[in-house]
Amino acid sequence: MKRLLVVAPHPDDETLGAGGTIIKLANEGYEVAVLTVSGHLPPLYDRADYEVTLAEAKNAFSMLGVSKSWFLEIPATMIGDQPVGVLNRKIVQVINDFEPEIVLCPFPDRHIDHRIVFESVMVSCRPVGSGRCVKMLASYETLSETHWNAPNIEANFTPNWVVDITDQIEKKISALNCYESQIPHFPGARSLEAAKSLAMFRGTQAGFSYGEAFQIIRKSS
Structure with a gap:
C-alpha cells in the first residue's frame, strides 16, 4: 500500500494546505497519516483549548x-524550545514506523513553528536511513502565514505542482469547517471563503476548477 504523511505544525494546517489532496489520495487507495507537532497548550493556552482543537482535528x-x-x-x-535533535528524532520515529512514500510539510513562512517544522522534516527526510522510503517531499501553503512573508526578502512560495481537487473541494471545506475554534468568518484570511478562493485561483493556474499547490523539494522514481 502506498502511504502519504502530512506533517502539520498545528491542528488545521493539514486541511488548509492539503485537505483536498488527502481526500483524493485516500480515495485512490493511499494510507494517509497526519503528524501534528504542536497545539494550543499551556502556558499560552488552557489545556481545555487543546482538547477542543484535538476533537476538531479528529473530526476533520x-x-x-x-x-x-x-x-x-x-x-x-x-517548538523552538525543543532541542533540535529531540524534535528530529520524534519525526524520524514516525517516518520509521509509517514508511511514507510521499511527505507533505509546511512551507517555511511567517509562523516560526512552520519554519522549525520545515527544517526538521528536511533533516528527517534526507535520502539516507529511514528517509530512503520517501520518494517525494513537497511543501504546502498555509493561508495567512505563507502569504505574509516579505516578498524578495524571505523565501517566496513558488508552486511547481498543482493537484486537481475539483471533485474534493466541497468535502475539504466541510472538513475545514470542523475547526470552529480556529477558522474565522470572512474576510478572515483563513476563512472558508478564502480557502475556496485560493483553491479556485490555484486550480485555474493549471487549468482546473479547483486545485492545491505545492512546491516539490525532492522527487525520485
Missing part, C-alpha cells in the same frame, strides 16, 4: 480519510 481527519495520526503535544510557538 475522519472526513478527510486519514487513517492514522500522531500528536506530539508541544506548546504552540514553543
Whole structure:
C-alpha cells in the first residue's frame, strides 16, 4: 500500500494546505497519516483549548480519510524550545514506523513553528536511513502565514505542482469547517471563503476548477 504523511505544525494546517489532496489520495487507495507537532497548550493556552482543537482535528481527519495520526503535544510557538535533535528524532520515529512514500510539510513562512517544522522534516527526510522510503517531499501553503512573508526578502512560495481537487473541494471545506475554534468568518484570511478562493485561483493556474499547490523539494522514481 502506498502511504502519504502530512506533517502539520498545528491542528488545521493539514486541511488548509492539503485537505483536498488527502481526500483524493485516500480515495485512490493511499494510507494517509497526519503528524501534528504542536497545539494550543499551556502556558499560552488552557489545556481545555487543546482538547477542543484535538476533537476538531479528529473530526476533520475522519472526513478527510486519514487513517492514522500522531500528536506530539508541544506548546504552540514553543517548538523552538525543543532541542533540535529531540524534535528530529520524534519525526524520524514516525517516518520509521509509517514508511511514507510521499511527505507533505509546511512551507517555511511567517509562523516560526512552520519554519522549525520545515527544517526538521528536511533533516528527517534526507535520502539516507529511514528517509530512503520517501520518494517525494513537497511543501504546502498555509493561508495567512505563507502569504505574509516579505516578498524578495524571505523565501517566496513558488508552486511547481498543482493537484486537481475539483471533485474534493466541497468535502475539504466541510472538513475545514470542523475547526470552529480556529477558522474565522470572512474576510478572515483563513476563512472558508478564502480557502475556496485560493483553491479556485490555484486550480485555474493549471487549468482546473479547483486545485492545491505545492512546491516539490525532492522527487525520485
